[in-house]
Amino acid sequence: MTVYKITSARRSGLSLWLVPALFLDLALVTAFTMVGRMIHGYDLGFLGVAHTAWPFLVGALLGWGVSLAWRRPLAVMKSAVPIWLVTIGVGMLLRFVSGQGVALPFVIVALVFVGVVLLGWRALAKPFARRSALLQS
Numbered sequence: 001m002t003v004y005k006i007t008s009a010r011r012s013g014l015s016l017w018l019v020p021a022l023f024l025d026l027a028l029v030t031a032f033t034m035v036g037r038m039i040h041g042y043d044l045g046f047l048g049v050a051h052t053a054w055p056f057l058v059g060a061l062l063g064w065g066v067s068l069a070w071r072r073p074l075a076v077m078k079s080a081v082p083i084w085l086v087t088i089g090v091g092m093l094l095r096f097v098s099g100q101g102v103a104l105p106f107v108i109v110a111l112v113f114v115g116v117v118l119l120g121w122r123a124l125a126k127p128f129a130r131r132s133a134l135l136q137s
Contacts, residue, residue: 015070015074017073017125017129018070021069021073026057026060026061029059029087029118032056032117033049033053034049034053035113036052037049037052055090055094055095056087056091056110058091060083060086060091063082063085063086063090064083066082066086067081067083069082074126076119083118087114088107091110092110
């Protein structure tokens with residue numbers, strides 16, 4: 001007889017990766033804005049970073065909602081791609097309406113950087129998630 005250990009997160013239908021995935025997405029989007037501020041010679045004080053990051057953080061949270069990412073936070077096509085595209089789309093729209101710059105080169109850099117980090121960390125985490133799932137069974 002095989003006994004399977006079922007965690008409370010699995011029982012409730014929530015992924016063990018939910019909180020780490022959300023935190024990592026928001027941290028990486030913030031890191032993107034910090035790198036941009038550093039490259040352009042702006043300070044990295046809290047208010048400055050918050051001013052630059054908020055449109056993209058709102059976009060990332062909306063991307064999580066649109067994609068229902070809490071169901072499968074490590075899924076690249078069903079979660080990461082929508083989060084990525086909504087983060088950039090909403091982020092650029094909010095930057096535009098709030099009077100911040102939205103130059104085409106910036107849009108391209110944002111698409112590439114945010115895409116690489118949001119999709120990339122999931123690609124790296126998948127083998128660990130599979131291994132931990134195997135160890136729990």
